[in-house]
Amino acid sequence: MNAPAGARNNDLLQETIRKLPAKPNRQLGHLPGDYGLPVFGHTWGLLTNGPKLTESMVARYGPVFRSSALFQRSVALVGPDAARFVLLDQDQNFAARPAWNTILGGLFDNGLLLRDLDDHRSHRRALQQAFKKPVLESYCRTLNAFLAEGIGSWPVDSYFDFYPAVKKLLLDNAIESFFGDDPTRDVAPLNRAFIDMLNATLAIVRRPLPGTNWRKGVRGRRTLEAYLESQLGARKAKPGDDFFSTLCQAADDEGALNDREIIDHLLFLLFAAHDTTSSTLSSMTRILCEHPQWQERLREEFSALPDGPLQLDHFAQLPQVDGFFRETLRLHPPVPAIIRRAAKDFEWGGYALPANTAVFLPVRFNHRLPEFWSSPGTFDPERWLPGREEQKKHSFQWLPFGGGAHKCLGLHFAEMQTKIFLFHLLRSYRITADPGHKPRVRYVPLEIPGNGLPVALSRV
Numbered sequence: 287m288n289a290p291a292g293a294r295n296n297d298l299l300q301e302t303i304r305k306l307p308a309k310p311n312r313q314l315g316h317l318p319g320d321y322g323l324p325v326f327g328h329t330w331g332l333l334t335n336g337p338k339l340t341e342s343m344v345a346r347y348g349p350v351f352r353s354s355a356l357f358q359r360s361v362a363l364v365g366p367d368a369a370r371f372v373l374l375d376q377d378q379n380f381a382a383r384p385a386w387n388t389i390l391g392g393l394f395d396n397g398l399l400l401r402d403l404d405d406h407r408s409h410r411r412a413l414q415q416a417f418k419k420p421v422l423e424s425y426c427r428t429l430n431a432f433l434a435e436g437i438g439s440w441p442v443d444s445y446f447d448f449y450p451a452v453k454k455l456l457l458d459n460a461i462e463s464f465f466g467d468d469p470t471r472d473v474a475p476l477n478r479a480f481i482d483m484l485n486a487t488l489a490i491v492r493r494p495l496p497g498t499n500w501r502k503g504v505r506g507r508r509t510l511e512a513y514l515e516s517q518l519g520a521r522k523a524k525p526g527d528d529f530f531s532t533l534c535q536a537a538d539d540e541g542a543l544n545d546r547e548i549i550d551h552l553l554f555l556l557f558a559a560h561d562t563t564s565s566t567l568s569s570m571t572r573i574l575c576e577h578p579q580w581q582e583r584l585r586e587e588f589s590a591l592p593d594g595p596l597q598l599d600h601f602a603q604l605p606q607v608d609g610f611f612r613e614t615l616r617l618h619p620p621v622p623a624i625i626r627r628a629a630k631d632f633e634w635g636g637y638a639l640p641a642n643t644a645v646f647l648p649v650r651f652n653h654r655l656p657e658f659w660s661s662p663g664t665f666d667p668e669r670w671l672p673g674r675e676e677q678k679k680h681s682f683q684w685l686p687f688g689g690g691a692h693k694c695l696g697l698h699f700a701e702m703q704t705k706i707f708l709f710h711l712l713r714s715y716r717i718t719a720d721p722g723h724k725p726r727v728r729y730v731p732l733e734i735p736g737n738g739l740p741v742a743l744s745r746v
């Protein structure tokens with residue numbers, strides 16, 4: 287019997303995506319924009335101040351422009367309408383895998399963001415089982431205990447660098463809560479192996495030559511794979527409340543995930559969760575130091591809750607905490623741009639764009655459009671509260687977690703982790719930035735503090 291038309295189309299398109307050349311299309315001369323310096327393009331501008339580069343390009347060329355950075359030509363599609371067009375993708379013009387493969391390929395292969403169409407849908411359904419409410423409630427208990435203990439171990443009344451401290455805390459926590467119970471585990475080598483993988487995502491030389499970050503990253507992957515392989519039997523035999531156990535029970539359309547798929551998904555989840563949440567908590571902490579009155583407001587809101595740990599059911603009673611969370615992600619989205627590759631020729635904004643064009647949506651820039659946000663550069667969590675609710679003008683005006691088929695699967699986990707962190711931090715401490723260090727920001731690959739963010743905690 288013949289396959290139904292939908293399935294045939296899916297297979298044809300999947301084949302087209304698979305055959306796209308690794309390098310994107312360079313024939314973009316008909317579009318407004320410029321490629322900057324020969325060979326290096328706008329790489330320097332992107333690395334030193336990406337937001338300023340985007341602002342100046344939009345001011346010069348408008349909402350569709352071509353540019354070049356990190357040895358790749360691409361086209362920006364600016365604004366929430368463009369974001370909806372690309373992310374809802376009703377005509378199936380865009381693919382995620384070829385775009386993300388240039389950064390993640392060889393390290394985080396076969397993660398959810400490196401899958402498209404039916405293959406993606408089926409694996410996403412399987413992974414969703416790890417993010418259902420009862421499972422989240424169980425992570426919530428673990429997170430309360432872990433974050434309270436971690437924050438409690440930080441120095442009081444003396445300055446320390448917040449960014450490396452929170453990064454280590456979150457990674458130790460992720461290894462515990464993603465990989466599950468293993469009393470014999472030595473976290474330090476796994477932590478190191480993962481950091482080596484992250485560093486390798488930025489490598490320009492992507493061959494395992496001696497001394498290169500790439501070689502370390504590939505070795506890091508092998509270390510983690512070997513560890514996870516050694517734990518598969520135990521997780522299947524005695525499942526716990528962790529992501530690893532849940533994936534061992536999960537099934538896609540073909541049935542249970544195989545061992546290779548479980549490990550690939552788990553490593554990708556660790557990747558997707560780690561830098562994004564470290565970036566969010568660092569931006570929040572910097573803002574709390576700049577606006578100490580918000581420390582008081584959030585503390586007061588938390589204090590009105592019943593005694594005990596923060597639970598998912600409490601979130602509805604925390605509108606100010608929620609506005610604070612959303613406003614931080616509006617001003618400082620950890621993923622500043624979403625990337626895709628055109629699988630087919632398409633049109634946008636009056637321009638014809640050929641298949642295999644690299645496309646990006648400048649999320650951070652979109653979050654500051656004056657058409658959608660009053661005084662867009664000002665930190666103002668009240669814009670989210672009843673009476674103002676500025677977020678309601680366009681369903682794609684606020685996209686820290688993306689949208690459409692690839693919308694962040696861990697967004698509720700991230701929200702939970704962030705709010706639990708704020709709860710334990712603010713209930714016990716005031717936080718101040720070291721006046722001797724002007725806060726600095728690094729924008730690539732994600733927005734993080736440029737100088738470690740030295741802060742001091744003092745007991746409330």
Ligand code: HEM
Nearest residue numbers: 398399558559562563566621686687688692694695696700
């Ligand atoms: C504040 C924290 C986070 C932010 C800002 C964030 C942001 C994003 C964004 C923008 C995307 C879409 C990328 C695209 O469409 O190209 C995404 C996808 C994804 N995120 Fe997150 N993320 C966060 C935390 C997490 C956490 C904690 C997890 C897991 C525990 C996670 C798992 C994923 C996964 C699996 C995908 C791929 C979804 C798919 O392809 O269907 N994220 N995230």
